[in-house]
Amino acid sequence: MGNVCSISLSCDTIISRCWDCVAGQVIYACHLQENLADLNTALDELKERRNDVMRKVDIAVQQKLRPLDEVGGWLSRAETMIHEVDELLIDGPEEIKNLCMGGCCSKNYKSTLNFSKRVAKSVRDVKDLKGKGAFEVVATEAPAAPVVPRPSDSAVGLESMFNKVWSAFEQKHVGIIGLYGVGGVGKTRLLTEINNKIGVSSGGFDVVIWVVVSKGFYVGKVQDDIAKRIGLFNGNWNDKAPEEKATDIYGILREKKFVLLLDDIWERVDLSKIGIPVPTKENGSKLIFTTRSTAVCGQMRAHEKIQVQCLPEEEAWKLFEEHVGKDVFDSHPNIRGLAQEVAKECGGLPLALITIGRAMACKNTPEEWKYTIEVLKKSANFVFPNMGEEVYPLLKFSYDSLPNDMVRTCLLYCSLFPEDFRILKESLIDLWIGEGFLDEHDSQAQNQGHHIIGSLIHACLLEEVDDWYIKMHDVIRDMSLWIACTCEAEKWRFFVQAGYHLTQMPEGGRWKGMRRMSLMRNEIENLTEAPNCSDLQTLFLNNNPQLKVIHNDFFQYMCGLKVLSLRGSLGITELPVGIAKLVSLEYLDLSSTNIRELPIELKALQKLKCLNLSYIYCGITIPRGLISSFSKLRVLRMIGSYLSDEAVEESHECLLEELQCLNHLNALSLSITSAFALDRYLNAERSHSYTEEIGLEILNGSKQLNILSLANIKSLHTLAVRGCRSLEEVKMEWAGEGRMIKAQSHIQTSVIATQHCFQSLHHVYIYGCSKLRDITWLILAPNLRTVDVVDCNEMEEIISEVKLSQVAGLVGTLTPFVSLEYLTLGFLPKLKGIYRNALPFPCIKKIKVGNCPMLRRLPLNSNSAKANKISIEGKEKWWKELQWEDESTRNAFLPCFVAI
Template sequence: MWGAAASGIGSAAASAVGTAAGDETYQFAKEIINNLSCKVDNEADYDLEYNYGRLIKQAKELYACRDDILAQAKTKLVTQVYEAWISRVMKCEEEVQELETKYKKEKSNKRTWSQFFRGLSESRTNLSQSMAEECKTLHNLWVEGKSDIGIVVEKLPERVIIMHGPKSEDKIFLDSTVEEILGHLRDKNVKRIGLWGMSGIGKTTIMQSLNNNEDTAKMFDIVIWVTVSKDWNLEKLQHKIADRLKLNMEGITDPNEIAQLICRDLKSKRCLLLLDEVREVLDLPLIGMCESEKDSKVVVATRNYHVCCDMETDSEINVKRLSEADAWKMFKVKVGRNVNLPGIEPIAKLVVSECAGLPLLIDKVASMFRRKDNFHLWSDGLRSLRRWPSIKIQGINELIECLKFCYEDLDDEVKKVCFLYGAIYPEDYEIYIDYLLECWRAEGFIHDTSEFRVARDKGHSILEELISVSLLEKSAKMNHVRMNKVIRNMALKISRSCNFKILVKPREGLQEAPNEVEWQQANRISLMDNKLCTLPEMPDCNELSTLLLQRNQDLIVIPESFFGCMQNLRVLDLHGTGITSLPSSISCLKCLKALYLHSCSCLMELRYLEGLEHLEVLDIRDTSLNHFPIQIGRLNQLKCLRMSLTNFGIRHSSNVEYCRNVFSSLLLLEELLIDVHPNNQSWEVTIKAISEGVAKLTHLTSLSICFPTVDCLKSFISTSQLWKDFRFTFQFSVGYHDMTPYKILDCFKYQIRKCLKFANGEGVDPIISDVLLETDAFELIGHKGTSRLSDFGIESINKMRGCLIEGCNEIEMIVDGNRVERSVLICLEKMFINNVPNLKSIWEGPVHNGSLSQLTTLTLCKCLKLKKIFSGGMIKQLSRLERLKVEDCPEIEEIIAASENNDLKPDALPELKMLELSDLPRVKSIWTSDSLEWPSLKKIKIFRCQMLTKLPFNNENAIYLRCIEADQTWWSALACQDDATEQRLRSLWFQSP
């Protein structure tokens, strides 16, 4: 309105001027115009200032809204609506800046009379109107942004966050473990997997490789990695998982609510949770890891085996040290070209041996030697490495601190001293478990029980704890443990700083004993496996509690007064030395608890034992003693006796009555082992007398003895009260035969407590069937008069876990299913059939459900008439069979006969991992087609099977097969159904030497 009025007045004024009126009229008009113009100008200024203020305010509000949404967009998934909105806001920002520029320019203009009459004040009004319109646009965008509808949506977490993965040279040595874990992840029955092993063994590298693996990403919707720090707590762990899942936990502090939030989010996801460096048991449901509808899984990496068990893992994988060959390969790759310098390789191999097969240590040491470019530097480096950890070597001492944590974390002093005791043996020395536990007890580490069996059980508990925290490790040799070089170095370092004073010089080629000061300062001395030929006359070592001198074969004479100042000696090991007798000072050892003299092949007499009033363990096997040691009867504290009768009874049969009385007088005896030469019948009278004495013992818990005849066994069984109560474990050998050792025992990873060997017998004696009722493992050698194992009675053979049948010419089958109406061999885990020439089949007739359901190993060798392995229905029961070996069976044409298994399902033999076929001249097929899945098969060995020219594999089954070992001739004759299968099988072929 005011703009129009001003325009009209302006026209009137111009007209007035144009008519050249008088001055009075002109002045009057001018005054009116000035008053009106001022009024109009003030009104325009007011509108402009008002709209400018609104513009700036609403622009700031919109920009703040935009910045908030941009912040959200960093963690969320943006939409096209969001992108369009941001684009419009950016355009508005440009328009606001343009309006601001115009405003500032307008404010700087000075108005004149002429400008007023030209109508230029209209610009302010137009600018003000533009600002008002822009304000509307800004407000609408702000409202749209604040509504947050369709602008940003929750951004899904990444499926996998790639970790800093293992180097290629490390990865190749860990692939087999990664593949094993992947196999468990594919198994619907496996929910939790435990990965355990000592520090530096490569657990984190394995976990990283698993995290980054393409197969892992395909199996799961999300993979969550959490390193459980030393100072972890429930809240920290939950927040790490929640952050990875991008959960909004604003205002939520209660761990239970957080757990429910995590659980709800994972309910519909296939999640793999990787927990690294777990030091103690985690309650997964408390964290939020509940049972998922989508098959979520957890992998736990820890130093402690018990963590896996307590977290109820379905499978535990022990990460072992690298083999010598793999350690060498890894070291060469990491060191690089300098390892190829002249004269370096022999030193380099010694360097690798110092690393004890630990990938982390190999990595550290290789980086140290990588800079050494001549022989002298390598030699000096090796000397320094051998002195570690007594000297500091950069980059390595952190490992010893990690290992020391495992020691310090042991919850009592007994476990710590038991661990340190292991350092008195050489590095990687195979320590027999029973022997080690006996030494622990003799030393007083296990002192709160008088019963040997109870002490042994407690010792096993301590041993398992040390193994579970990786301070000791199980050996490949049955019932043995060992301490690796690095752990042993740590133990030696710890022993120097505490009161566990040890002098350890095993396997150092010593020809002279240590000096007097060294004897005096130590309380445990190990000089085993040296070349000592002399010992000091009477070393001053009253604090000495253990002395190990075993296998010093040149040590023939021990000075008469040698033991005079060893009143506190508790363990003395002289086995395998060249001594012919014991010195008189042996009687001074009033505290001696364990004496080992076995394999002293020159020891002909045993005297001066009367002073050993506290002796509990005596081992005199395989000596040259040719008469029964009468002094044994005076050792009334004896709890464990191991002896041989190889030479007894040949010239001194008059001692028979004394033998009977000696054993009946050893009232506290708990463990007795008596060896004989199986084919030497001269011990028959002696053993009968001994068995009569042994039958009267009331504390016996373990008995290993040979009975020359079934009647002798029957006599013992009928008179032994302990047998009637089934209160002891046993190894009974009945009959004369060639080999004393029980072959079957070495085939089990756990200890078999009750074993019977029946050699060169005839028929089925009821007493044998009675003993079989209590037997875990049975060896039937050279038997006559029966054609079936089942003739011994189904009830009798149903408890056995292992069975070896060898040299039994009349055995035609193992079980006749036509004669039984129930499950048979329901506990059998391992069966070995060797040199049974008339065996025609393992099973005849119907196979009742549950029969052979626990069988894991089946070996058939030299069964000349055997034509079929799996009879009709038998293979369906073998759900746990892992290893099948068939050797030198010339009549077999099919491993799985089609005529006996015409309805075989694809998932047959689901656990079979190893198949070994050799010297099978007629075998034409493993299975007639490629219809079986072979879901667990990993390795096949084929030797001298010239007619086997086709394998039952295609490009899709046997997905875990990793090796086909065979010679070049056989491989050249192999026919494959297509090129893809041939290419795959060729990649798996390993040429046998």
Template sequence: MNFTSISRSADEKRVILEGLLGECRGFTELTCKPDDPLMVEITLEPPVGMNSMFQEVWNWVEDESVRCVGIFGMGGVGKTTLLNRVHNQFLQVSHDYNFVLRVVVSRPVNLENLQKAIWEKLKLPEDEWDPSDKESTTSAILKSMKDKNFLLFMDDLWDAIDLLIDLGIPCHDHQNKCKIIFTTRSVEVCNRMKVDKRKKVECLPPNDALQLFRQKLGEKTWISHPGIPEIAHTLVHECKYLPLALITVARAMAGTMDLEDWMNAEKDLKRQVSKFTDMEEEVLKKLEFSYNRLPDEIHKRCFLYLSIFPEDHEIYEDDAIVLWIGEGFLDECDDVHEARTYGRKVFRKLRHACLVESVRQSTPLGEIVKMHDFVREMCLWVYSEHGSKKKKVFVQEEVESFRMEDLKKWKDAERISLWRVESSVDDTSLATISCSRLSTLIIRDTNLRTIPDELFLSMPCLRVLDLSDNYNLQELPDSIWKLINLRYLNLDRAEGKTHEVPVEIKNMSNLVVLILSRNFLVSAEVISNLSSLRLFYWSNVSKYWWKFESSAKFCEIELLEVLQMMQSVEEIDITLITAEGVEKLQSCPKLTSHVRGLCLFVCYGLASFRISVSFMRRLECLQSLDLYYCDFTEINVGTGEYEGSYESPGRYSSNVESHAPKPASFASRDSFQGLRYVTIRRCKDLENVTSLIYHAPFLENLHIEGCGSMKELIVEDIEDNHVTSNRVFPWLASLRLDYLTNLERICRRTLPFPALKEIIVRECPKLKELPMTRDSAKNSLQVIEGEQEWWEGLKWDDPASKQVFSTKFVSCSDAMI
């Protein structure tokens, strides 16, 4: 091209450009679309009561080694508020994250929508987005994310997500900085997401809860009448400090300045939560999401059943599981052991979903859990078909008497539970009461002296009857034995005097669970006719035990013989009060294999409690062993011939040669594989528990009380006995020693106690040392409880040990406050 041609082309382009500029002379300014901001502040009222939680989570955020943080807790507790506060804090500090995304995860998780949000935030080409080609989409996201420092907030996560496979987001193996923070109602989701740190959000402390309520109510309403703050305190307490409930009630009361309206609101909230303004929509329905996410109908039925326990009631897991078995909820399980395993699985799921929370672990009746009052309200609301049939469940506690208006509610109820009622039922008040729909009746821990016979005649469909802990009952109504549809009957400590179970009980052919105190004398003829019986408990000796001692020997032996022959019985908890009964049990191999709980009470004539190897092996299901008021001097475990290579430990004393089991055999089949709980009380001649401890490697709780002859728990030197220290008490969580006036030591060598959580020592004046170093129970110990004088008199080989454990000590007087 020559210069003339170039010049001509330039002139033509100049003309075109001048024309375009002429068209644009009407514009006074030029604009362009800015880039999306990295983060946008989330509107958030000043959070109340979250400073310490926020600071803990923020410390994790600043720690680059922490890449994934899970925030969990029950619905409405403030998880999202905490997440948003963390999000907004990034706008106040400098950071080098160049990709930030916050998403609310839907139910169920919609992976396509999540990937779409990530794709758009990454500004990947829209024409390349192809949700049908998941592999290519995930690869494109991963390729773009690899060179980024990213921050991902996910709110309300209900299921675990594999970030790399499902979304294309690298996490723990990412070469650059990354942080993933999410909220969930399930600790199980935290575990499956492999979080580095997790934080449970709890309900607010009372003062912070009141501050939140006041903030949402508004100062104008708060100061409008001097009586309002006092009622507000009550409303906050009724909300049980749950933020979602506090906000809902406060907003409903905002602008209400008439004190009478406040007084009515207080009554309404106490009477029926679901009818309070906006409570169904704003609280109960949101909490119901957790219920709806339970895996199957069995989990849901078991959960709803817990509403039969009163508010703030401590629920023993085993207690609830046996009730579930009695109701038939776990009938799909092949046997009682499988049913118990499934029941524990249900409770694990409920704990993980924050529908119940642990109060105390490792008791003879399993873990203890509680339901938050609003979770329980949701539970009752769901069971009553969202409030349309609110009379299906009737729960009452701590009332002075049965009122006629309450008794009339019984006729529509399916489940009734009454707790700590002071006076008896009036016979005349029951004349017109019909409970034709009632399937469950629990009357526990009351001062009832009589129950009229007419009561049970009006309950033809009753399947579960629990009259336990009614010590003052003078007599049981005869109509009980006519309830032929019963599957569960609990008369444990139902009355003090000796009572012979009548022959009519044999008509209860559907009975699966029978729980009796030892003051009920059960004949062989009666028990043998219960063809459906699977769980039989015959324990808890009455204070009037001496009145039936003469008949106990015959009754024990006869009953053990019959139970040995019954094919249906799968689990037994039994108290034996004669030496002959103990001897008989050892000669019943089939029966022994079903014993879950064994108690020896007094057992006159039993000079030594000898447990042979074969007897110990057959006690494969034994979980708890109680020894009360027995006169024997020794517990001799492992007598008889061993199949192994080492010699039986036999009897231990401080002046004989030791034959403790060797490490190779410890925790082998020649030990109690299931024994978790041992309680020994008032066995005044018992010298030590060495043999028992050596054969109970999985022991979790040991409680010894009032054994005046005991100087050492474990005699002999552990190393000299060829048993390494870490083989003794490896699972022990609780050690309690009471009124052991001559106890000088627990054992002679220090022990690691890797699982020990608590030591309680009371009235053991000669115990001057603990078998512990500063490394013992290093990551587990929570408390050492005892008298201040005892603690100050303890001797330590290493001053550092005393310093370490002094932070765990609580005096008995302080513990009782």
């Protein structure tokens, strides 16, 4: 009949195939419980991997590195999968209840079968995603701008010298220029002006590289600085030998027209060992270096040698006059003439003119000026080659002019750090407290320390790098060491070999009689010998990354030691029990090490005032009762560190209880890593009075945070919220009169109360909060100086207009960011706005925007940031597409742009 298709299968075949199908389905149900357990384990491992990657990303962002796109994508996929699997696991117990016949059948077979298949697939998917998250590198250097502008002081008096150097720089046949002259004569200022002039000239250079070389330089440090500028400092760079690094650098620079600026050379630098192509007329590249020795100019084969000389009398007077100030000259008719005599005594040395001019800026009587002339005349006829006998006594006038011995002592202490070292203000003040320099019973010791730093900056004896760091001019440092080791050697007895690349500790005999030793920034590998140094009070072992072993007897003869710093010595994983011998210790810094447990023997340190346990990322165990045993503790820093105890919540609670026992504590910083710990901290009200810095880190499961719960922490100056991936909203709810006043409330008392909270908050960092949409609460912090918002995928607005209307009763007429100096916005793909209106920004210095493609407008108009020297950093494409309020605003900020 027509076309008929006939298929013949035996009954046994049909039954067999049906059985295979059914058996295959049954297997899913039979293994459901086992697969659920596997899924739970795999999910925990994925969460751990996610947390590890997030932590690496946070560290990289803090180091101004750019997270890789594949890392961001993986974290996003991990977050989605964790959410989906968490929801899947919620249904697990119900599906298990439906199983019968030993788990091989179900009351709701179809539902259980589908669920079992999803569980089995999820186990595979979770394991696969976890395997893809094993990143060796999570971030890379952001593309470097051709020139990085450098802050520059007044160039008064250097105009003619600058023109001479620039003229040589423009000569095509001049590839290498050496600037030589005595310390403090202005060589670095000249080099800075050259750097900045290249930035605005049309020389066509691909990259300008600045490297500070300094005394005791080594090839690796110079190579690393160059690598950071040309994008090589990533991946396995640190594992390469110097020869390999040289090859890589050469491969990049030979294809570029570059300018290399080497500051403060003390000996010949072999360019080939570093990997620098020799600048020639053919390649158009340039090398300019500064040195104190004309011999070095010859060794470097400089095509042009230019001596930077002291200023002639007229220029010297202009510079001195600028730093003394017009008000002083107007205070008495005789002072101007006396001031000219003082300027002459400075011999035209710019550093002396600046430091002494600044020291005289508050001298309003002729008698004070006459006395200064008498002091300076004792060392007037100086000859520069002999710095120790002639120049240092001249600069010592500024040292002698400091208000008291306490300030002088604090200055000399800074010379324990290496040349050109950026000294963290907070750490320096902690050291001064530990040394006993500051008022012993003053609860405002931190403020006193900042006051002293300010007075030393004002006297030009310290230089301010930014809000956080200061440094010491190398000539001032040399002078300070000269005072400590020569003029007042018996009092100080310094031994400073910081940055000397030592691989072994100094011989035991070198320790005898010393009071303060600085061995920081070396490669010392172990401390085995027990040096005889009963007079030793201070020991800096910071930044010795190769240091792994400290022998148990090393501290045996250091019973008088007051300060011990192991900061940044990453190789250290444990402390010797012998540290209990340091019964006089008042300052202990273990930050940025890998110490996993504090020995209970530390209880012997009954005089301890300052303890720094910050940035111990590996997790640290603190024995119960240890912290509370430090009854004299005044400063405790634990920001960025994690408690490794299995019962973390119990450990947090125990720590907070112990803090309540410390009657002298007046400075605390800590990280809080769970909602439970945050709740316990908020209930420990006594801790609020001295908390300076809080890190809210990885608060898993917390969708909301009421920021006003932190409002009573009057001393809080820094708040960091990192890796809180589940945080969706920061609310503003004010508790008052026995009830909660909601954001919509217009009660006047809440307005007054709210406007007086967060007065001390200066720095806010929001990193890796992927669900947060706004941070409108910042309007409650009127004195903010720094705001960083990075890697927040859902962030749409910084200050939300809708949220502001909801909290009108709390914020009143507050204007945000009236004190803001630095604003950084990075990796915010949905960010559309910062604030609804243009802001005055009276204090702003820098706005940095990266990877914020939807941010088309900045809250600026032609009246914003007036009289400020502001820079706006971002990508060229973003800048070109930026929308402005009007043409005058665009023109006002056009010169402020710096491409990154």
